[in-house]
Amino acid sequence: xxxxxxxxxxxxxxxxxxxxxxxxxxGSITTNPYYWSWIRQPPGKGLEWMGAISYSGRxxxxxxxxxxxxxxxxxxxxxxxxxxxxxxxxxxxxSYCARDVRPTIWSMSQGSWGQGTQVTVSS
Numbered sequence: 001x002x003x004x005x006x007x008x009x010x011x012x013x014x015x016x017x018x019x020x021x022x023x024x025x026x027g028s029i030t031t032n033p034y035y036w037s038w039i040r041q042p043p044g045k046g047l048e049w050m051g052a053i054s055y056s057g058r059x060x061x062x063x064x065x066x067x068x069x070x071x072x073x074x075x076x077x078x079x080x081x082x083x084x085x086x087x088x089x090x091x092x093x094x095s096y097c098a099r100d101v102r103p104t105i106w107s108m109s110q111g112s113w114g115q116g117t118q119v120t121v122s123s
Contacts, residue, residue, distance in 0.1 A: 002027035004097050004114035011120050012091075018084040018119060022097030029078055030055050037105045038071065038082045040093035040119075048093075049104050053080050060103055087121045095119050 008020035022036070029036055037052040051061035053071045061069050065084070073080040084091060095118075100111030 002112050006114045006117040018087050020082045024078045034099050035103045036080050037098045040095045042093040089121045091121045
């Protein structure tokens, strides 16, 4: 059974770049037909899909975040990474990584998820 684990700094200063890594076990990130997504949930708000990287390495991003988001992968470590630049306090959220056969995720009922990690943007 696949397991996903998010890691990264819990606190980031405004204007900096946030970097989060998802480490995957029990399955390869290059296995067809899976997509590997990042999703976040700001306090008091719903889930927001941020972007994904496919089994072949193709990336896709939320239009509202595309200019600030980059997703990459390290197949040797079976990890994929999110970078979000120019963060503001509005980027404070619990961030999740997840796997699904669909390229976008809008519900926790889809696919397999990590437990989530709190990211706070504050000076």
